[in-house]
Amino acid sequence: MGLLLIPGLRQEIAMVKQHRQDLQQSLQTYQDLLDFAPVGYLQVDEENQLLWCNQEAQKILYLQSWQPEQVRLLLELVRSYELDHLIEQTRDLQKPQTGEWIFHPSRDDAAEMATIKSLALRASSLPLPNGQVGVFLENRQPLLDINQVRDRYFSDLAHELRTPLTSIRLVAETLQTRLEPPLNRWVNRLMQEVDRLINLVQTWLDLTQMEANPNMQLQAKAVELRSLITSVWETLEPLAVRQHLSLSYSGPENLWIKADQARIYQVFLNLLDNSIKYSLPSTSIHIEAKILSTKDNDAASPILEINLIDSGVGFSEADLPHVFERFYRGDKARTHSSQDGKSIGAIVGNGLGLAIVEQIIHAHGGSIKAMNHPETGGAWMQLQFCEVMANSLSQDYS
Numbered sequence: 001m002g003l004l005l006i007p008g009l010r011q012e013i014a015m016v017k018q019h020r021q022d023l024q025q026s027l028q029t030y031q032d033l034l035d036f037a038p039v040g041y042l043q044v045d046e047e048n049q050l051l052w053c054n055q056e057a058q059k060i061l062y063l064q065s066w067q068p069e070q071v072r073l074l075l076e077l078v079r080s081y082e083l084d085h086l087i088e089q090t091r092d093l094q095k096p097q098t099g100e101w102i103f104h105p106s107r108d109d110a111a112e113m114a115t116i117k118s119l120a121l122r123a124s125s126l127p128l129p130n131g132q133v134g135v136f137l138e139n140r141q142p143l144l145d146i147n148q149v150r151d152r153y154f155s156d157l158a159h160e161l162r163t164p165l166t167s168i169r170l171v172a173e174t175l176q177t178r179l180e181p182p183l184n185r186w187v188n189r190l191m192q193e194v195d196r197l198i199n200l201v202q203t204w205l206d207l208t209q210m211e212a213n214p215n216m217q218l219q220a221k222a223v224e225l226r227s228l229i230t231s232v233w234e235t236l237e238p239l240a241v242r243q244h245l246s247l248s249y250s251g252p253e254n255l256w257i258k259a260d261q262a263r264i265y266q267v268f269l270n271l272l273d274n275s276i277k278y279s280l281p282s283t284s285i286h287i288e289a290k291i292l293s294t295k296d297n298d299a300a301s302p303i304l305e306i307n308l309i310d311s312g313v314g315f316s317e318a319d320l321p322h323v324f325e326r327f328y329r330g331d332k333a334r335t336h337s338s339q340d341g342k343s344i345g346a347i348v349g350n351g352l353g354l355a356i357v358e359q360i361i362h363a364h365g366g367s368i369k370a371m372n373h374p375e376t377g378g379a380w381m382q383l384q385f386c387e388v389m390a391n392s393l394s395q396d397y398s
Contacts, residue, residue, distance in 0.1 A: 040138070087135065326352055
């Protein structure tokens with residue numbers, strides 16, 4: 001009887017061996033693919049020992065001395081707190097994580113250190129079985145270098161344009177007083193276009209200055225939020241009246257924050273101007289202000305949250321990740337539409353408004369997020385500020 005089982009066992013063993021070979025071949029195929037991938041990949045075990053990494057990861061993290069057969073602690077090979085923290089967070093939460101940071105490689109050789117440049121990295125990690133973690137790495141430094149070259153070029157161009165534009169405007173002003181209808185209509189049009197270009201140049205220079213100096217000198221003082229919003233709306237009201245738009249506000253009446261009034265005015269001017277441009281006729285723009293207590297957030301002090309919601313066309317999913325990028329404009333097909341679906345005018349902007357809004361808010365230590373509101377379908381801008389001073393005139397602002 002035992003002899004009869006031997007051929008069957010041999011067949012089972014052969015099948016197991018073949019299955020193992022197939023798995024090893026598949027694993028090798030995946031490793032070969034990863035090894036030549038244009039993004040870096042590394043994998044660590046439950047003790048944060050580096051099990052494997054591809055060629056791009058070795059290049060990004062300067063791991064030329066690492067050998068595939070070596071199993072060493074990642075910390076011995078790469079001195080990066082951000083990478084270690086990302087891996088630990090992924091393992092603890094058992095969820096994919098993302099992170100961005102500037103990686104500063106370290107070397108014992110001083111001459112070698114002089115030739116090594118810091119890199120802007122983006123990492124995406126995912127939890128694997130048995131406490132292992134896989135991390136994909138993207139070197140974003142070439143993109144940042146290109147952006148810096150572009151920004152320098154545009155800044156130089158903006159400086160050069162200011163003087164001739166001012167001269168053209170002076171000539172146009174002179175012609176305005178000397179020409180009679182219908183010829184003066186063309187001069188008025190010229191004035192509008194020159195003013196638009198001057199505004200574009202100044203906005204670009206302001207944005208460049210703020211990016212070069214994120215901690216710019218702010219003229220901070222006590223600013224009452226409701227009255228500031230009312231003042232901005234009065235400025236834009238002639239535009240809103242054309243579309244029969246109204247503004248509603250909910251929140252504390254005497255809400256004071258510590259901020260640069262001119263800059264915060266600019267923030268709401270840009271945001272409300274966008275809402276007016278994109279809103280459907282005869283709708284309302286709503287601003288809600290509320291203070292989040294320390295129980296509602298992780299901060300040590302209360303946070304002011306401002307939600308600005310319109311009933312317009314909203315953002316497309318493709319546009320949402322990019323709305324704060326300079327010169328970014330949404331799909332050209334995105335236009336004002338009436339309720340019967342007919343286009344009533346294309347949206348035209350310079351692509352800098354939201355970029356400068358984000359810079360101003362960051363300079364105040366705050367944050368801004370763009371979403372689509374689930375009920376109105378329109379744009380939903382959520383701002384948060386830390387410098388809540390008081391909600392009453394009788395309180396101390398010091």
